[in-house]
Each structure stands twice: as C-alpha cells, then as structure tokens.
Amino acid sequence: MTDIITKLRDACVGRPAEIAWPHRLLHDAADEIERLRKILDSSRKTMALSQRLHPDGTDWSHMIAAIDAKLANAAQTRKGPMPSPTEKIYFNFSVEVWTADEEQIVEVLARCDNTDIAQAAFKAACEIRPRDCVLLRNGIRVVDRRPAQ
Numbered sequence: 001m002t003d004i005i006t007k008l009r010d011a012c013v014g015r016p017a018e019i020a021w022p023h024r025l026l027h028d029a030a031d032e033i034e035r036l037r038k039i040l041d042s043s044r045k046t047m048a049l050s051q052r053l054h055p056d057g058t059d060w061s062h063m064i065a066a067i068d069a070k071l072a073n074a075a076q077t078r079k080g081p082m083p084s085p086t087e088k089i090y091f092n093f094s095v096e097v098w099t100a101d102e103e104q105i106v107e108v109l110a111r112c113d114n115t116d117i118a119q120a121a122f123k124a125a126c127e128i129r130p131r132d133c134v135l136l137r138n139g140i141r142v143v144d145r146r147p148a149q
Contacts, residue, residue, distance in 0.1 A: 043068045066124040067110065070117040093118035093143070095125050098133045100148040106132070119144070 091111035095118065098105055110121035122136040126146045133148040 039068075066120040067117060070114070070120045092138055094137050095121045096135050096137065097125075097129060098135055100133055102133060102135070109134075122146075 092113045093111065093115065094108055095110040096105050097107040097109060109125050110118070112118050112121070118136055118138075122134065122144055125134045131149050134146045135142055136144040
C-alpha cells in the first residue's frame with residue numbers, strides 16, 4: 001500500500017494557480033499527518049520506556065492514553081513544529097509520588113507545561129497508584145494532593 005503522504009504530495013503536481021485552495025489543502029493534510037505520526041511515535045517510545053522501568057507488570061496504558069489524548073488535543077491548536085522532548089529541561093508542572101508523611105519524593109511520574117495534561121496525568125496517577133501519596137505541583141506550589149491511603 002502506498003504511503004498516504006506520498007499520495008497527497010503526488011496529487012499536488014500541476015498548476016496550483018488554477019486549483020489554489022485544494023492544492024494547499026493537500027499540503028496541509030500531509031503536514032498534519034507527519035506531525036501526528038511524530039506524536040504517535042513519541043507516545044510509543046514513552047510506553048516502551050515505561051514498560052522497561054516497571055517490569056512488574058504495572059499497567060500504565062490508562063495513564064499514557066489520557067496523556068496522549070490531552071497531548072493530541074493541545075497539538076491540534078499549536079502552530080509550527082512540536083519541540084523535541086530533549087530540548088526542554090525545566091517544566092512548570094510535575095506529578096510526583098511522595099512518602100506518606102510528604103517529606104520525600106519517591107518518584108516523578110510526569111512533567112509538562114500544559115495545565116490540562118498535568119491534571120490528566122494527576123488523575124491517571126491517582127487511579128493507577130491508589131495507595132500512594134500523589135502530588136501535582138506547579139514549581140514548589142502544590143496544585144492538587146491525594147494523600148496516601
């Protein structure tokens with residue numbers, strides 16, 4: 001089966017002045033498909049890494065699906081290319097597992113700059129880790145907290 005991006009780009013040959021908007025539309029569609037494929041590839045890499053870090057069989061699919069949905073929604077409104085995950089060091093929000101007395105971080109589950117994605121990650125972390133103390137922080141400020149049970 002021929003790649004859809006190749007088909008769209010091949011359909012853009014000819015005199016664009018005669019068919020200006022369909023021609024641009026085909027290019028825009030091809031660009032969008034490429035961008036979404038990059039997001040999907042990044043999500044697959046994240047899931048593979050999670051499975052390597054948690055070989056005990058922890059099911060992270062719900063958390064990853066929630067984050068992917070928010071990421072895709074945020075990406076739809078974004079103009080320009082998505083930044084590489086390795087370009088950024090500091091993120092505004094973090095979802096963390098803490099000790100029951102909230103004195104030490106046990107594990108950082110997610111970091112991002114988008115409020116919606118951070119809240120989705122927090123909610124998913126609370127569902128997946130029901131007995132742990134989970135905090136959603138914006139810098140040093142605690143935005144949401146689910147105490148250990």
